[in-house]
Amino acid sequence: MKKITLIGAGLSGSFLAALLAKRGFDVTVYERRPDRRKEEVEAGRSINLAVSARGIHALKLAGLYEDIMAIATPMYGRMNHPLGGDSVGTKYSIHPENCLYSVSRGALNEMLMNVAEAAGAKILFKQECKDIDLAANEVRFADMNNGGEIYKVSVNKVVACDGANSAVRRAMTRNTDFTHTEKRFRVDYKELSIPSKDGMIQMERNWLHIWGREGGAFMMIALPNIDNTFTCTLFMPVEGEKSLSNLDTSEKVSAFFAQYFPDAVPLMPTLVEDSFKNPTSSLNIVFCYPWIVEDKMALIGDACHAIVPFYGQGVNASFEDCIELDECIGQHYPDWGKVFEVYQTNRKANADAISQMAQENFDDMAKSGFPEFQLRKYLEHEMEIRFAFYKSQYETVSFSLEPYTEAKARGIRNQQILTEIIEDLSVVRELGLENALAAHSIADLAAQANWDNAEQVAKRYYGV
Numbered sequence: 001m002k003k004i005t006l007i008g009a010g011l012s013g014s015f016l017a018a019l020l021a022k023r024g025f026d027v028t029v030y031e032r033r034p035d036r037r038k039e040e041v042e043a044g045r046s047i048n049l050a051v052s053a054r055g056i057h058a059l060k061l062a063g064l065y066e067d068i069m070a071i072a073t074p075m076y077g078r079m080n081h082p083l084g085g086d087s088v089g090t091k092y093s094i095h096p097e098n099c100l101y102s103v104s105r106g107a108l109n110e111m112l113m114n115v116a117e118a119a120g121a122k123i124l125f126k127q128e129c130k131d132i133d134l135a136a137n138e139v140r141f142a143d144m145n146n147g148g149e150i151y152k153v154s155v156n157k158v159v160a161c162d163g164a165n166s167a168v169r170r171a172m173t174r175n176t177d178f179t180h181t182e183k184r185f186r187v188d189y190k191e192l193s194i195p196s197k198d199g200m201i202q203m204e205r206n207w208l209h210i211w212g213r214e215g216g217a218f219m220m221i222a223l224p225n226i227d228n229t230f231t232c233t234l235f236m237p238v239e240g241e242k243s244l245s246n247l248d249t250s251e252k253v254s255a256f257f258a259q260y261f262p263d264a265v266p267l268m269p270t271l272v273e274d275s276f277k278n279p280t281s282s283l284n285i286v287f288c289y290p291w292i293v294e295d296k297m298a299l300i301g302d303a304c305h306a307i308v309p310f311y312g313q314g315v316n317a318s319f320e321d322c323i324e325l326d327e328c329i330g331q332h333y334p335d336w337g338k339v340f341e342v343y344q345t346n347r348k349a350n351a352d353a354i355s356q357m358a359q360e361n362f363d364d365m366a367k368s369g370f371p372e373f374q375l376r377k378y379l380e381h382e383m384e385i386r387f388a389f390y391k392s393q394y395e396t397v398s399f400s401l402e403p404y405t406e407a408k409a410r411g412i413r414n415q416q417i418l419t420e421i422i423e424d425l426s427v428v429r430e431l432g433l434e435n436a437l438a439a440h441s442i443a444d445l446a447a448q449a450n451w452d453n454a455e456q457v458a459k460r461y462y463g464v
């Protein structure tokens with residue numbers, strides 16, 4: 001039988017194992033952690049994820065659509081919580097059915113493991129990859145069931161799905177043609193929570209809640225869970241007075257939250273306890289190339305392109321990698337050199353594009369309560385309603401399967417178009433943007449737009 005070895009049974013590894021086992025491969029997955037379906041696994045990473053169209057498409061392929069819908073909470077937009085003001089919701093899309101789904105990461109991983117095993121894949125738990133020697137076709141593992149005893153496994157084809165700190169990627173740095181950068185993003189994060197109160201949910205359920213602060217320097221977000229709780233994530237600069245490391249006493253935590261998130265404090269009874277119990281984590285961005293070694297091995301998912309979470313696309317992009325690799329096998333097997341080469345060619349530029357858009361989206365999220373951002377969003381939604389050819393970057397990334405490279409190109413074009421439309425508003429020409437925003441509501445400003453001109457501007461950029 002056609003053997004293939006996967007390293008890591010996280011979200012990509014389990015999904016890919018299911019796809020390959022369905023294709024008739026003899027799939028063995030080596031996973032460092034215990035089986036989360038039987039034992040408690042280490043906590044500390046995000047416990048819920050936003051899954052969008054790409055992820056849902058993948059889960060349909062895995063036959064998991066109904067199961068996921070049973071545990072997913074739809075989020076139709078961002079609910080901004082300005083300091084000292086009323087919260088304001090902004091929909092993600094002009095199409096009312098479009099939403100992100102907040103899903104438990106653990107539950108999703110368990111479902112994917114079940115599907116992989118049902119398709120015939122074997123998952124071996126507590127087996128940590130230590131090193132890989134492709135010249136000798138060998139992987140070294142530590143058996144954590146057996147005091148970490150080291151053993152070697154002969155391999156033929158390997159796919160490394162071992163996440164952002166991939167041991168396989170580190171082994172590849174020995175190859176002279178391998179370029180590799182890991183960059184720490186400018187904010188760290190900590191998970192906090194908003195529990196239910198007497199069993200009832202404490203904020204509006206179907207939104208991604210955002211508290212952007214100090215010109216977008218830091219923010220807290222909250223995603224709903226099906227048990228009426230919210231998982232909050234506080235993102236703060238790595239260093240400085242307003243950093244997580246500086247919130248090092250109960251008094252500082254309480255004072256900081258009272259100052260910046262006063263509406264959230266009454267909803268967070270375990271705030272101080274959670275702040276000290278939960279780890280501070282950093283966000284690493286990984287770029288590397290090549291993702292493959294000859295016809296022997298490929299990296300997939302976070303192992304080759306860990307990105308920041310601000311577009312909610314890490315899993316979505318990783319699932320797309322898996323589908324691409326599976327399709328390449330469908331088209332080019334048994335020519336594994338070609339399988340891996342085409343997979344890499346088709347995915348690398350897309351991974352780079354979403355990585356950049358995800359970094360930029362930190363500012364978008366943190367500033368989403370700000371008037372200029374809201375004016376741009378308002379005008380953009382108007383453009384989408386009026387002109388069928390116009391589509392926002394967000395719509396393309398989150399609610400379509402169009403390549404990320406296309407979404408990125410749209411984003412650049414659209415911002416130029418919106419700038420021209422805003423500069424064309426007579427009140428902006430008269431008062432300047434800042435004063436115009438101070439003196440008029442967003443809806444009033446947008447009502448002054450000249451849509452004939454706007455259409456011409458957009459057509460010029462879109463070449464239609």
Ligand SMILES: Cc1cc2nc3c(=O)[nH]c(=O)nc-3n(C[C@H](O)[C@H](O)[C@H](O)COP(=O)(O)OP(=O)(O)OC[C@H]3O[C@@H](n4cnc5c(N)ncnc54)[C@H](O)[C@@H]3O)c2cc1C
Pocket residue numbers: 007008009010011012013030031032033045046048049050051127128129130161162163164165166167189233300301302303309311312313314315316317318
């Ligand atoms: C705070 C935060 C929030 C996020 N939110 C979102 C979101 O809303 N939407 C979204 O799409 N994405 C989100 N992501 C990104 C998402 O979590 C990742 O993109 C996704 O988990 C990648 O899947 P993966 O399988 O490649 O890696 P992982 O999920 O990390 O899985 C890797 C697996 O490999 C195993 N492993 C690691 N090393 C070894 C080894 N040496 N030997 C054997 N096994 C090993 C691990 O135990 C794990 O099971 C978020 C990430 C973070 C940090």
